[in-house]
Amino acid sequence: SPIPGTGKAILGRKGGESKDGTGTLDGLPPTAEGAEPAPRPVRTTVHVRQVLHRVLPALDDDFAHSFAGAESLATWREQVRARLEQNRIENQKTMLTDRVIDAIIKANPVEVGAETVGRMADAAESATRDRLLPNLPPEERAKIDLGIPRDLSENQARETLARQIVLGAIADKEDVQVTDEDFAARLSEIAAETGMPLPRLMARLSGEDGDHLRRRLRVEKTIDMLTRYAVVVPKTTAPADEVPPPAQETDKP
Secondary structure, eight states: OOSTTHHHHTTTOOTTOEEEEEEEEOOOOOOTTSOOOOOEEEEEEEEOOOOOOOOOOOOSHHHHHHHHOOSSHHHHHHHHHHHHHHHHHHHHHHHHHHHHHHHHHHHSOOOOOHHHHHHHHHHHHHHHHHHHOTTSOHHHHTTOOOOOOHHHHHHHHHHHHHHHHHHHHHHHHTTOOOOHHHHHHHHHHHHHHHOOOHHHHHHHTSSHHHHHHHHHHHHHHHHHHHHHHOOOOOTTOOOGGGSOOOOOOOSOO
16 A cells, blocks of 8 residues: 555456566655655565455345344344334434524524634544543543544534523523433433443432533423424425415416
8 A cells, every 4th residue: 555556556466476566655754854755666566365255145044143133034124124214213303403403593693702612622622532542641642633624623612512502591591400200211211221220320420420411401301392393394395475376267278
């Protein structure tokens, strides 16, 4: 891969064969003076040790059982179909939620200060580094460039802040409350999904983490309320002033 064209040059070669060629070595490190060196012509020799190809197994009951733990291929197909249908429903719900919130924010624009946006963008980038590089020391993680354009990070932070502010204001206006029953039901769901005993989970979520979960539940209840009363208008619907007048009877053919 460091020499462009090397892969194309060995097409058709068999195991044990070699291929000589020439190419250009680019992307060399800067010199001691900091100058970018010019591409350098080089000679290459590639030795093909072994050629492998993928063989797909037969799609039958044995494969379904060994790969997915299903009783039969038919059962596995039904499981896959059910997951795809559930994903479709969840995607539709997400699209509806985004459209509803976007419409509310458009009707109620929120101005967020540049410093606040910058701090949130920094926090989001830091959280991404922590998630992607958990084994790296914090001081080393902070030096990693994620390659995300700064304006993109700030736009996402601005949108997130606007959503938080608008949803929080609606929750206060509509007096959305998270009951103990709501909290207990979510704990039961988390325990079932993670396999963690419920008493242990309750102990872990007794402090700040529990407060964070309650706030998230309040946002979810607010979103459910908004989508429940939202009126969805298909994009194909013509505006009232563009609807053609009804046909009228006439004596002319």
